[in-house]
Amino acid sequence: xxxxxxxxxRFGPVVGALSALLVLLLSxxxxxxxxxxxxxxxxxxxxxSDSARSYMxxxxxxxxxxxxxxxxxxxxxxxxxxxxxxxxxxxxMKSDGTFISNLAPPYFExxxxxxxxxxxxxxxxxxxGKTFEIENYRVREFSxxxxxxxxxxLALDYSGSMGSNITFLESAARTFISLKLPQDRxxxxxxxxxxxxxxxxxxxxxxxxxxxxxxxxxxFGGYTALYSAGRLGAGEVAATPKDHPRGLILFTDGEDNxxxxxxxxxxxxCKLHKIPVFSVAFGAANSELLADLSDRTGGRFxxxxxxxxxxxxxxxxxxxxRNYYRITYSPPR
Numbered sequence: 040x041x042x043x044x045x046x047x048x049r050f051g052p053v054v055g056a057l058s059a060l061l062v063l064l065l066s067x068x069x070x071x072x073x074x075x076x077x078x079x080x081x082x083x084x085x086x087x088s089d090s091a092r093s094y095m096x097x098x099x100x101x102x103x104x105x106x107x108x109x110x111x112x113x114x115x116x117x118x119x120x121x122x123x124x125x126x127x128x129x130x131x132m133k134s135d136g137t138f139i140s141n142l143a144p145p146y147f148e149x150x151x152x153x154x155x156x157x158x159x160x161x162x163x164x165x166x167x168g169k170t171f172e173i174e175n176y177r178v179r180e181f182s183x184x185x186x187x188x189x190x191x192x193l194a195l196d197y198s199g200s201m202g203s204n205i206t207f208l209e210s211a212a213r214t215f216i217s218l219k220l221p222q223d224r225x226x227x228x229x230x231x232x233x234x235x236x237x238x239x240x241x242x243x244x245x246x247x248x249x250x251x252x253x254x255x256x257x258x259f260g261g262y263t264a265l266y267s268a269g270r271l272g273a274g275e276v277a278a279t280p281k282d283h284p285r286g287l288i289l290f291t292d293g294e295d296n297x298x299x300x301x302x303x304x305x306x307x308x309c310k311l312h313k314i315p316v317f318s319v320a321f322g323a324a325n326s327e328l329l330a331d332l333s334d335r336t337g338g339r340f341x342x343x344x345x346x347x348x349x350x351x352x353x354x355x356x357x358x359x360x361r362n363y364y365r366i367t368y369s370p371p372r
Contacts, residue, residue: 093110093112093132093136094136094351094352094354094355095130095132095136095137095138095354095355095358095359095362096135096136096137096351096354096358097136097137097138097358098137098138098139098140098182098358098362099137099138099139099140100139100140100141100148101139101140101141101142101148101149105133105139108133108134109131109132109133109139110131110132110133110134111129111130111131112129112130112131112132113127113128113129114128114129114130114339114359114363115128115315115337115338115339116128116337117315117337118337119310119313119337121370122370122372123369124367124368124369124370125367125368125370126337126365126366126367127365127366127367127368128359128363128364128365129363129364129365129366130359130362130363130364131364138358138359138362140180140182140362141180142156142157142180142364143156143157143178143179143180143364144178144179144180145179145180146180146182146184147180153178157178157366159172160172160173160176160366160368161173162368162370162371164371171371173368173369173370173371175368175369176366176367176368176369177366177367177368178364178365178366178367179364179365179367180363180364180365181361181362181363181364181365182361182362183220183361183362186222187222187283187284188222188223188224188242188283189220189222189223189224189283189284189285189286189360189361190223190224190240190275190276190279190283190284190285190286191223191224191225191226191276191285191286191287191288191360192225192226192227192228192240192272192273192275192276192286192287192288193212193215193225193226193227193228193272193288193290194228194230194234194265194268194269194271194272194287194288194289194290195208195212195227195228195229195230195290196208196230196231196263196265196268196290196291196292196293196321197229197230197231197256197259197260198230198231198232198259198260198261198262198263198291198292198293199231199256199259199260199261199262200263200292200293200322200323201256201292202256204292204321204346205255205256206253206255207346207347207349207350208290208346208349209251209253209255210349210350211349211350211352211353211354212227212251212353213248213251213253214350214353214354215288215353215354215356215357216244216247216248216251217244217248218354218357218358219242219244219247219357220361221242222242223242224240224241224242224279225238225240225241225242225247226238226239226240226241226272226275226276227247227250227251228268228271228272229259230259230263230264230265230267230268230271231259231260231261231262231263231264231297232261232262232263232264232296232297233261233264233297234264234267234268234271236271236272236275237250237251237252238250238251239275240275240276240278240279261297262296262297263291263293263294263295263296263297264295264297264298264299265289265291265294265295265298266295266298266300266301266302266304266305267297267298267299267300268289268298269287269289269305269309269316270300270304270305270308272287272289273287273305273308273309273312273314276312276314277308277312277314281313284360285312285313285314285315286314286315286316286317286338286356286360287309287314287315287316287317287338288316288317288318288319288353288356289316289317289318289319289329289332290318290319290321291318291319291320291321291324291329292320292321292322292323292324293322293323293324294323294324294325295325302328302332305332306332306335306336309332309336310335310336314336315333315336315337315338315339316332316333316336316338317333317338317339317340317341317356318330318332318333318338318339318340318341319341319342319343319349319352319353320340320341320342320343321343321344321346321349322344326340326342330342339356339359341355341356
């Protein structure tokens with residue numbers, strides 16, 4: 040999937056769940072704007088390379104001072120409703136990782152119609168194929184103010200190969216749990232060759248942190264039952280109300296060598312229960328397989344070789360689940 044700015048200058052590839060090419064345009068000028076000055080600069084950001092990552096660090100409303108330093112970033116795509124519709128989850132961010140809010144209903148604060156900003160959408164079918172202008176689309180902003188409860192499971196690798204890096208993982212997981220809103224529920228699975236549900240799904244932050252603990256590899260350190268662990272975490276989430284947003288965060292530093300199920304079994308289960316997988320590959324993990332798992336469930340894939348990035352990645356996942364713009368459109372027939 041490739042994004043273009045309003046002058047159709049190519050900025051590069053964005054990993055997505057569709058074979059089609061999507062074009063999103065931010066208006067180059069908002070007529071009559073005062074609080075938005077004359078414009079919100081049309082800029083496109085792409086899925087960052089290993090050397091230029093873009094992690095969300097916080098949120099705040101749009102200010103005229105943001106002009107020239109905001110980027111549109113497609114975080115993930117949900118193509119499951121195809122051919123009726125497609126959902127694109129996008130972030131408008133500053134270069135420092137701040138998410139810019141209040142640019143779409145129900146939190147739009149500019150004068151006039153929010154479509155003066157989100158003023159163009161088109162889809163190109165296949166590489167070099169025909170481009171169709173999309174007339175029927177809408178943008179909706181989601182934030183912590185919505186009060187929607189999220190159901191999320193963490194499946195975390197405690198195999199022997201993690202070694203001293205387990206301290207970085209535990210710090211990142213505790214940050215993720217500490218960020219949760221009161222209505223959100225989180226479950227935690229630790230795994231080596233035997234997955235263990237150390238914290239069943241709960242909205243009690245203090246209890247979750249206590250159950251998770253900081254014991255390192257004590258009691259663990261064996262092989263890697265990645266898919267079985269993912270299935271155990273997904274099972275916790277699958278039992279929740281269907282109208283609650285869901286997610287499975289799958290972290291590993293290696294390939295599966297101990298599961299009783301395969302990757303396709305986990306994929307099928309997550310697709311059946313509409314659980315997007317947010318996979319984090321560290322070091323020698325099977326990046327291609329994890330990226331495919333995330334892509335096909337409408338989740339997001341992260342790759343890092345630096346354990347000091349764990350915390351930024353886990354924070355990015357939680358904040359991006361909570362703060363985003365959802366562009367919904369009816370694809371051309």
